[in-house]
Amino acid sequence: MAPSIRIGVVAPGTRIDQALAERLKAFAADSFLDRAPEIVVHPQCFLSAGHFAGDDAARLAAFVEYANDPTLDAIWFARGGYGACRIAEAAIAQLSDAARKKTYLGYSDAGALLGGLYRNGFGDVAHGPMPVDLTRQGGEAAVKRALAWLIDRAPESLELSVMFEGKTMAFNIMILQSILGTPLEPNVDGCVLMLEDVGEYLYRLDRALFQITSSANVRRARGIKLGRLGDVPENDKPFGATEEEMLKFWCAKAGVAYLGRADIGHDVENKVVPFGALKR
């Protein structure tokens, strides 16, 4: 039986284990039966070079190879960590028409690539769960959600408000901060921008939001929604405002609408948010 689609997995940031790749393939086969995809995990995902899943050259080559492969329908980023920003600009410059027809899915550090792809006119880019989410307690639901999006564009996979918002975009706060003013910064104009993060002190998120909401580009967003801020470490002094008060403060200063909560985060409930207008 032919697979429903063929998905290429690459790791532009940090590596994954071979065992996770095998578990991912078995899970996809079991969960989707006759709609099961073929998942092709690039051996680059298992490399290790310091912090990274192989050095910059290896990560760049693997991404470009799979993105340009016309037999693959989607590129799924294995996990975040750190490293996408080191290769994204050079990689995108090498992409072909075959790459433009693909779907790209990931979040966290992979947002640097998503931003750059969307900026360069790639029309099918989305923020959502990654293979590494299988390692979370209950992570199967997240991975199934991502696969249902990749295979069938299942509406249940979407962050609910995506259906009603015209154009959307989603980012990890620290990643969006870090690509502002770089060749990876996407045009936020008219989008509902959803922001999430994990493991950051509120004062650091506040500083990042200062920079994000100072951006003339971000100020053209239709509004900002707050996803989940997971595992905020306890500081030696309390920040003095809730996370929602924090974002409201910066939105008010910047003249951007604060539009409430978004159902995204570094967790198993993380929903899919396509970049730009929803294509059905």
Place this chain on the structure above:
Amino acid sequence: MAPSIRIGVVAPGTRIDQALAERLKAFAADSFLDRAPEIVVHPQCFLSAGHFAGDDAARLAAFVEYANDPTLDAIWFARGGYGACRIAEAAIAQLSDAARKKTYLGYSDAGALLGGLYRNGFGDVAHGPMPVDLTRQGGEAAVKRALAWLIDRAPESLELSVMFEGKTMAFNIMILQSILGTPLEPNVDGCVLMLEDVGEYLYRLDRALFQITSSANVRRARGIKLGRLGDVPENDKPFGATEEEMLKFWCAKAGVAYLGRADIGHDVENKVVPFGALKR
């Protein structure tokens, strides 16, 4: 006996204790004798509102009051922490001619104000030790160095290469990152830019350097020097490059000269680096 100069201390970020203020005044009197300054510590420094030395309104009002006070010769930022970026733009908009004649000294989080002041044509802005450095082991040397700069423009207080570099500027890496693209970003054109940090994982500094060296403004710097990166936490995986290799990598990518080490950091050896051309 009249004081040599009058120094106003304010805390745009995090608070200090009253005991530290008293210790600072006594230390300055003992160390400089007939050249001793009068140090006026604004009561705002002792306020507490969540993370901050008083709320934004209190911190802004104290800074503006002292900066505009014609009887003060210098504004010395009490410490870093976090908070300067929240008040800097609004504060600078309220400054008068008396404020333009003053020296401003600090580092770390205070860099957000230094950047904004320099951007707005304030000619006497410098990166250097703060009162809080008295709490470090051996911190008296750092504070004495700062005072010698404020009182006498002592050349021994300077980062040595400042004498030979034409124009200079210094920042905490995370702070410079966070003000790029904001109303606090200074013009780096032609400057030797010195960067330091403390307590950050190398992968985070690498991400910040990606953004910093992507800036067209920073690319017009004459070059970048690496100050000390203190207390880099051990990560679950080694980064895979030394701190100097990391900065060289980004400088090479950006076409900016890497000019070696700078004698600045979050430590008692931290030297003074004026913004722009050295005035004697």
